[in-house]
Each structure stands twice: as structure tokens, then as C-alpha cells.
Amino acid sequence: MKILSCCAVAMAVVMAATGAARAADHMDHMAHMATNPVTPDHMQVMCGDMDAKMAGHLAYAEVKLGLGESQKVAFSKLKETMKAAHEPMKKVCAEIVAQPPATTLPTHMERMRKMMEVRVSVMGKVIPAMTGFYDTLTPEQKKTADALMMSHHAGMGH
Numbered sequence: 703m704k705i706l707s708c709c710a711v712a713m714a715v716v717m718a719a720t721g722a723a724r725a726a727d728h729m730d731h732m733a734h735m736a737t738n739p740v741t742p743d744h745m746q747v748m749c750g751d752m753d754a755k756m757a758g759h760l761a762y763a764e765v766k767l768g769l770g771e772s773q774k775v776a777f778s779k780l781k782e783t784m785k786a787a788h789e790p791m792k793k794v795c796a797e798i799v800a801q802p803p804a805t806t807l808p809t810h811m812e813r814m815r816k817m818m819e820v821r822v823s824v825m826g827k828v829i830p831a832m833t834g835f836y837d838t839l840t841p842e843q844k845k846t847a848d849a850l851m852m853s854h855h856a857g858m859g860h
Contacts, residue, residue: 749795
């Protein structure tokens, strides 16, 4: 029993340290953003070539998932929904990139608010289409799809 208690305490310490490290990383990022506002170049990287990036991710996913014919129909609907849903995001990106760099925290926060509002709208449209497509996948394909999503987010620091 003592060994189990020691293991539980060790796990709690590791989890707390990991959480503290992630919080510290987030605070470092926020401090960096406050002293180094988003530049047009950063926005160009974030917003640039959205269509090409999305097409690349979707093509990769289609090959990795090895879709059957009926699944390809659902995947096509998902792609069309995603493409249409991202039009407002492209518009906001173009507006922000066309402006001078944000040099104050309120300006930066306002731009981020606009991006987040559009992102919420995009997600509201994409989630039902994604769910419809996901429901056509086999259990093994779902594991692959889940892993693809996690590897995509890991590269973004999420």
C-alpha cells in the first residue's frame, strides 16, 4: 500500500510540475506578445495561403484514411463546407494584414477578438459536417483521424 501511495504522490508531483511548466510557457508567450506585437509578416504566415494549406491537409488526410467510395462523398461535402466556411476568415485576415502592425495591447486584443469571433463562426459550420464525415469512418479510421488532428495541433503548440 505504501508503494501505491508513493506512486500516487509521485504522479501528482509530475502532473503539477507539468501544469506549472505549461502555465509558465503560456505566460512567457503572453509577455512576448505584449512586447512584440503581431507584425504583418506574422499575420502573413498565419493567414497566407489558407486555401493551399487546407487543401494540403485534406489531401493528406484523405490518403492516410484510405476512404471508401461512400466515405469519399461525405469527405467531399466536408471539404466544400470547410472551403465555404473559411471565406469570412480570409476576409478578416486580409483586413488585418492590410493594416499597420498593432503597436498597442488594445489594438492587438481587438484584432484577436475579430479573429476569434470568425473562428467560432467557422467552427459552428464545420463541426456538423465533420461529425457527419467522422460517423462514416471505421473504428480504425477514427483512430487515424484522431491522431492526425492531434499531430496537427502539437505542431502549433496546443
